[in-house]
Amino acid sequence: MRLLLMDGLRNGQLVAGSKLPTERALVDQLGAPRTAVRNALAVLEREGSITRHVGRGTFVADSFAANADAATVQAPQTSPAEIMQTRLLLEPEIAALAASQATQADIDHLHHCLARSEAAGTHVDFEAWDSALHRGIATAAHNTLLLRLFDTMNAARDLPVWGSIKRRSATPERRDGYEGSHRAIVDALTERHPELARERMRDHLLDVRGNLLGQH
Template identity: 55%
Template sequence: MEQSLRTLLREGLRSGALGPGAKLPTERALVERLAAPRSAIRRALGVLEQEGLVVRQVGRGTFLTEAAIPPDEVAPADTSPAEIMQVRLLIEPPVAALAARVATQADLDRIAHCLDRGGQSDDHQDFETWDTRLHHAIAQAAHNGLLMSMFDVMNTARSLPIWGSLKRRTSTPERMRCYHDEHTAIVEALRDRDPESAQDAMRRHLENVADNLLGRH
C-alpha cells in the first residue's frame, strides 16, 4: 500500500497535478482510488510523514513537502521566475511544433480536456492546475522521452514558492481569460497538424506570460 501511494504521488508530481504545498486527496478518496482499507492508507501516510514527504494538519488535510520531489528532478531553489521563463521559451515552442506532427488522437483528446477544464475554472488555483496539466499534456504528445525528462525538471521550478506567489499576485479574471484564448489558439494549431502555427502560438503565449509576470514591456 505504501508503494502504491508513493507511485500515485510520483505520477502527480510528473503530471504537474501535485507540487510542494499541494493538498493530497482525502483519506476517503485514497481508499477508493487505491482500493485499500482506510487503516492501510493511514499507516502509509504515517510512514511518508515520518520521512518528511508529507505533513498532516488537523482539520485541514495532508500536504506535500518539497522533500517529495525526487532529487534528480529538483530545480535549484534560487531559480528566478525570469530564468524559468527563459527556459520555457527555449523548450516549449519547439515541443509544441513536434507535438503537432506526432500527437495521437488520444493525446489531442487529453489536451482538449485540459483546455476545457481550464476554461471552466473561475479561481486562480484551479486554473493554474489545469494550465500546468495542459502544458504537460502537450509535452507528452511530443513522444520524446529525453524532452519529457527535460520538461519535468523545468516544470518542477513552477512549484517553487517564488513562482506561485508571483502568479497569484499577477492573476486576474481578465488575464485568465486571455491565457485561455491563447491556449485555445495553441490547441487549434495542434488539431490542424500545423507545427509552425503551434510553435508561434506557444511562443506568443509564453511571451505574454513573461510580460505579465516580470513587468516587461
C-alpha cells in the same frame, strides 16, 4: 499517492493501463482520509498520470508508466526570469514536435485539460489545469528526453516565489487572455500544424513573461 504508483511500477505490480484500487480500498491501504485520497487522485488526473472512467475505474496512464523516473524530478533553485527564459527556449519547439507526433488520445487529453481550466472556479484550480495542459503538450511530443527536460523546468513552477508572482499578477482579463492563447495552441495541435503551434506557444509565453516580469 504518487510514491505508491512509482513503487508499483518499479516492482512490477503496476504497468501501463493497470487498474488502481477503489477510493475506499486506497483509504484503507494508506490510512488516509478519503478527502485526501480523492484530492491526490484529482491532482494525478490533472497531470495526466492516471485516467478515470465512470463505471470502469481508475487506471495508470501510459505516459506516466513510460516516464516514471521523470516524475520524481526535484525543483531546481532558480528565478522567475530564468524559468521564463527556459520556457521560451523549450516549449515552442515541444509544441511544434507535438503537432506532428500527438496521438488522438493526446489531443483528447489536451481538450479535456482546456475545458477543465476554463471551468475552474478558483485561481488555484486554473493554475493546476494550466500546468496539466502544458505538460500534456510535452507528453504529446513523445520524446522521453524532452519530457525529462520539461519536467525539470516545470518543477520550478512549484517554488513559492513562482506561485507568489503568479497570484500577484493574476486578473480576470489576463486569465481570459491565457484561455484564448491556450485554445489557439490546442487548435494548432489539433490541426497538426507545427509552425503555427510553435508560433502560438511563443506568443503565449511572451504574454506570460510580460504579465509576470514586465518584459514586453
